[in-house]
Amino acid sequence: xxxxxxxxxxxxxxxxxxxxxPSVAExxxxxxxxxxxxxxxCRHTSASLLxxxxxxxxxxxDIRAYFxxxxxxxGPYEHNYxxxxxxxxxxxxxxxxxxxxxxxxxxxxxxxTWQGIYLFEHRVHPHRREIVLHLIGE
Amino acid sequence: xxxxxxxxxxxxxxxxxxxxxPSVAExxxxxxxxxxxxxxxCRHTSASLLxxxxxxxxxxxDIRAYFxxxxxxxGPYEHNYxxxxxxxxxxxxxxxxxxxxxxxxxxxxxxxTWQGIYLFEHRVHPHRREIVLHLIGE
Amino acid sequence: xxxxxxxxxxxxxxxxxxxxxPSVAExxxxxxxxxxxxxxxCRHTSASLLxxxxxxxxxxxDIRAYFxxxxxxxGPYEHNYxxxxxxxxxxxxxxxxxxxxxxxxxxxxxxxTWQGIYLFEHRVHPHRREIVLHLIGE
Numbered sequence: 001x002x003x004x005x006x007x008x009x010x011x012x013x014x015x016x017x018x019x020x021x022p023s024v025a026e027x028x029x030x031x032x033x034x035x036x037x038x039x040x041x042c043r044h045t046s047a048s049l050l051x052x053x054x055x056x057x058x059x060x061x062d063i064r065a066y067f068x069x070x071x072x073x074x075g076p077y078e079h080n081y082x083x084x085x086x087x088x089x090x091x092x093x094x095x096x097x098x099x100x101x102x103x104x105x106x107x108x109x110x111x112x113t114w115q116g117i118y119l120f121e122h123r124v125h126p127h128r129r130e131i132v133l134h135l136i137g138e
Numbered sequence: 139x140x141x142x143x144x145x146x147x148x149x150x151x152x153x154x155x156x157x158x159x160p161s162v163a164e165x166x167x168x169x170x171x172x173x174x175x176x177x178x179x180c181r182h183t184s185a186s187l188l189x190x191x192x193x194x195x196x197x198x199x200d201i202r203a204y205f206x207x208x209x210x211x212x213g214p215y216e217h218n219y220x221x222x223x224x225x226x227x228x229x230x231x232x233x234x235x236x237x238x239x240x241x242x243x244x245x246x247x248x249x250x251t252w253q254g255i256y257l258f259e260h261r262v263h264p265h266r267r268e269i270v271l272h273l274i275g276e
Numbered sequence: 277x278x279x280x281x282x283x284x285x286x287x288x289x290x291x292x293x294x295x296x297x298p299s300v301a302e303x304x305x306x307x308x309x310x311x312x313x314x315x316x317x318c319r320h321t322s323a324s325l326l327x328x329x330x331x332x333x334x335x336x337x338d339i340r341a342y343f344x345x346x347x348x349x350x351g352p353y354e355h356n357y358x359x360x361x362x363x364x365x366x367x368x369x370x371x372x373x374x375x376x377x378x379x380x381x382x383x384x385x386x387x388x389t390w391q392g393i394y395l396f397e398h399r400v401h402p403h404r405r406e407i408v409l410h411l412i413g414e
Contacts, residue, residue: 001139001140001141001277003277003311003312003413003414005311005379005381035141035143036141036274037175037177037272037274037313039313039377039379041377041378041379041386043386043387043388043389043391044388044390044391045327045328045329045335045388045390045391050232051183051236051237052183052228052231052232053183053228056217056219058215058216058217059183059217059225059228061216061217062215062216062217062225062228062229063228063229063232065214066209066213066229067232070208070346071342075342076341077338078334078337078338079332079334079335079337079338081332087335087338090328090329090335090338090339091338091339091342093328094326094328094339094343094371094372095232095233095371095372096232096233097235097373098327098376098391099327099376099377099378100236100237101177101179101237101239101377102179102237103143103177103179103270103271103272105143105270105272110179110181110270111181112181112182112183112268113181114182114183115181115182115183115236130388132379132381132386133379134313134379134381136274136312136313136412136413137141137274138141139277139279173279173281174279174412175313175315175410175412188370189321189374189375190321190366190369190370191321191366194355194357196354196355197321197355197363197366199354199355200353200354200355200363200366200367201366201367201370203352204347204351204367208346233370233371234370234371235373238374238375239315239317239375239377240317240375241281241315241317241408241409241410243281243408243410248317248319248408249319250319250320250321250406251319252320252321253319253320253321253374274412275279275412276279
């Protein structure tokens, strides 16, 4: 049994979903394991993680629009130090996840056919987001 | 230290919560481990996982009604290839989880007394849903 | 490779976010491991877990107010055995998480600078909440 850890950086250009499944898959595939557990961890409170459909791009457009609607920029928030998208970013992070763990089976992640791993950026301005990857297995 | 992996199939008959705690508990209990971590992973983007109350069935009725209300079938979605319940299914999946990890202590999952593991089906038509189970421990 | 398990109790005094990052960090730091995976599990269906900003307290106030607004105490629920905050507590738990896993790197959790681990209490009355911690690594 062994472990591997890696840090990814993802550059974002405003609100939306950024797929990075290949980065995780390639890294995990290089660790010479057959079976294990991959954990993806987002080190932020204004960006989060989602596993979502990787086929039709309108799914991502609709997801972005939906979260903008249920946690609008003009909501009655006290916290707005960093602008109108500050507090909604925290709420969208709370409503989604900052961590995903995916079984690693026969040398690859056991994702479904239509599942992709996305960083969900909630801020308007460009950011560099840090993702920590962990794999344990053999 | 060792690992075990298993695939479950759950047949669903429309929207709602389907408990499968016993399937996970029995499989994990057969792996001859005392301590570990059980991971439950749903390989879909229109069905998800929840740990919820396993006592009063009205909790499940209310959960289903609530998610239908906050992500309604007649929302302003672009993506509707597979019908009115298509995009709401993706949103409900985003708002809940596709992965759960549960500590395994003294030969059983450390669930609370009232906690059950549910598949949350978001589509109207019957589906066969694939769940991957992973256990690491000793 | 080894494992450690621990149970924490957190006393709550009504709805809100209760940080317990130091309790997890101190326990994990005592296990004499360099690399691993920390799992935090909440054994309840009316309280949940969040990783959120640990700097400005208005973030927590806004989060609490937001969840009270999207899952109000006076909603059209069937399930209300334990009072008006009963069913909303289940919904808020469904919308957030009962489990978090955090990579453990160089002897500490790989949390971002602004990330704290919170118990999100959804009930009005005081409760003692049980949290199970699991660490696997070496």
